[in-house]
Amino acid sequence: HPHNLKCVTHNLRRMFCAWDFFSKGRHGQTDFCYTTNELSPPVCFKTKEKRVEIPVPQRSSIVSITTNSISGTATKEYEIHKKEISFVPHTPHILSLTPDFSTSTLNLKWNDNGSVFPYGLDAFWQIQILRKEATEKVAQITYYSKLTHEDTILSWNWTSDMPLECTSHYVKIRCYINITQFVGPKDWSDWSPVEMIPGKDTEPHGSGVYPQDTVVAVGSDVTICCIHEEGQQIQRMTYGPETYPMIHLSSRSSAIRVLNASASDASGTNVVCILSEYEMDGTVLFVGYAPDTPQDLTCETANFLEIKCTWKPGRPSGLYGKRGTKYSLFERLSGKNVLCKVNEMNRDRICSFPVLADQKTYDFILNISNPIGQVQSSLLVDLTQRVHPKTPEKLTVSGNSSTSVHLHWFINGSFAEIRLLCQIEIVSGHSEQKMYNVTMWGREFSTYTAQLNMLHPYTKYQFRVRCLAADHFWKWSDWSKTEEHTTSEA
């Protein structure tokens, strides 16, 4: 007799009904009849299978199964109520599983088969990541999506706690669709076929230590694996000076787990996999900090040709050379971007930006980045308010009068757009010191002159001068060299 009839639908429209037989020995064809509703006559057909696909009834369906075998004919009739029909979504299929070895990330893409279902159903996807020949579950994630009555390609990323090279990763997925109006039992779909990303330990001559020469943040937990040839044995794995306990991944791959990694030296921390006395492999791990937010960012110009921005870098990143911190100065108004050449060993950082024609205001963004992170700092500067002239040069004193002299000095820079205030310090023989301020229009790379009167005859004087922008005090230049002069006799 046929028994144990069960019906499952994957798409709410058609269902698969399957049954078992009690009889021994071979059984011949089966006559299968069903009705979809009370009014319509039964539909009958013959089948050799123990499973048929028939429409889902609105309420119930009368099914009769007649089996023919050498021991005779047996007929069994069932009434299948809608609430007895199980709903199990189709087994999903992974469209693509793409590894990004540089970030140890897997990208999974699959089709949600939404076109099969009405709009707006909630779908739950369970994604399992496995290792060790798909026997060890590493992660199980439930991903939620909404079906849109169209087939939608869903995409999802997973970042492994170890480099993907270390060992093969397997992914499978199954689905559950929450159809509230469906009265029958609902269940998870079957698991999709497993997709695999082979590790290097499956390659015939694959070997090495991974990740290769990578950068991580201080405090990170890092898994580093060593892959070797079949038959070889790892004697020990060291991280810096320490030997670490090994985690078996496969017959050709073992790993160590470094927790809360501390900052490495400039040349990085070596991870060494010792296979024998003469055979070792390794990698270098650079453990550093993201750039610190720059402190005291200021920009000024000494000559209206070049703007110099300086800042205090804060905590060193611990990363150098090509992994070191990169600096660039972006000026928003002009859209000009300048890469800065910075010496990591200097206490202060300096970056130069050209003064642009006809631009007085500069809206700077200092971008600081390294492989671990990035920070920005911005500064709006009115250049005329940030003039820090260079030291006045070639100070000379002339004049043969007994009570007045002429001072001449040169300032390197183009100050045509501002007024300069220069301060002249006069020290006479009996150490009497006086200050004179003189204001003048700036000029292009020019020599400036001032006349000093009411001096004492036949007296030895020492002069020096410094200048700053007259209209917006910012910084004095340094004092010029001192120049001596003796007034003539009266």
Place this chain on the structure above:
Amino acid sequence: SPTDSHIQYERVGADVTMKCGSMDWDAAVTWTANGTDIDESHLNGSYLILKNVDLTQSGQYSCYEGSSWHLKYQTYLRVGIPPKEPVLMCRSNNYPKGFYCSWHLPTPTYIPNSFNISVIHGTREMVCEKDAFPRNRCHIRYLQLFSTVKYKVTLTVTNALGKNSTTLTFDEFAIVKPDPPESVVAKPVPSNPRRLEVSWKNPSSWPDPDSFPLKFFLRYRPLILDQWQHVELSDGTSHTITDAYAGKEYIIQVAAKDNDIGTWSDWSVAVHATPWTEEPMYLTTEAQLTETTSASTSSFMPPPTTKICDKGAVVGS
């Protein structure tokens, strides 16, 4: 047969049970140790039981059938210790010909031991030719010079009670240690109360001093002081000490080292010498005194009688 020479090794402190050959447990037997009957208290039936054996219980044990005194079993018991980790040392005192390795056990085992040594250079196994004497030494000929590949020497010692081994890994240059310099001679320098002339020879075991020159380290001190003075000499096999304390006996030693590699030799045999001293002037008549003074300025003659050593005395320069 029972009389076959059968040696039984047991560890110190072990409990030993000996059966009387094929005799039943309850058979009447007599056990002797080195010919002396063993007290019945040591017997369990026909079995001989020796508890917590020590070295003194080594010897010949025999078992005789009770009535017929027929020898049923005989063995030689040797009580000993498994070998501890052997002490191994390798050194090249005849660079660049080769190097030798020598070994000894830190503590005796009281039973025979066999030693096996393997010398591996990179992936190449090298022959270590055993010296006739001393027996715990063998030497290896360098097949390659200036190699950065390390040598790995493993010595395994085995005896009936156990096995142990020691491994040394070293660079070619690291074990170069010449023998001390030979024929060290120290002599005073006539008319120089503060000088001593020291000379020596390269150790005869050093094969090619021209291509593999040695440098030397001289140390010397007056016997009355503990503090050595040192001088390093990059070539040559003689040196003149110029700051010796006048009249003080000196002890002098020399060490050698390859000019470029390896370590210093042990110190040579110590030699003693005292810098040259003027012969003391003896009490003489006025005439003789004037005659002697003129003699000392021209050539040094030792005067025959009493010694004058007070301050202010006129001494030849």
Place this chain on the structure above:
Amino acid sequence: MAAADSPSAALRRRDLCSRGIRLAGKMRSDVIDLLDAYVERQGLDASASVAVFEGVPVAAAEHWDEQTGTQRLLENLSAYRAFRSLLAQMLEEQREQLGEADAPLGQALAAVLLQVSAFTYHLEELLQLVSPGPPSEEGPGPPLPSHLSLFERKLRGLGVLRELAQWAVRSARDLRQLNKSSPGSSSAPSPAESP
């Protein structure tokens, strides 16, 4: 020796040999210091056995004592030319990887490179005397294998410095052999040789 030695040539050669021996001695001690600093700064294990990297001249020699003087000089010259480009690569690598972070190591590396260059020039001078002159240099020397990982480059650097330290000893021995076999040389070192 290939060319018959005139007395002045023999004197010149002995002088070059003696100065070369001293140069090699100084180079060896500087390389040893650099090696210690390199091991420490690169976080390497001083006792680690390093496989031979392609392009790094191996100092190990079999039947060393049977070599002719010209053979010795040619082998030395070929080695030091290779070391010159290997050290230049290491210096470039150092700048790329560390920037200004480890200036002392970079300076020590540059100083040894200078000595290797000087010694190479010295060998070329010597070869002028004993053979038809030094062979011309074939190309820029062993290229830095780009596929090497950072750790392998560190090991390669260690291998380079270790072999260079051995070569410095071998060169001193070679030059002494050359000195020994040059006519008119007594076994005692010539005055030019005393420090």
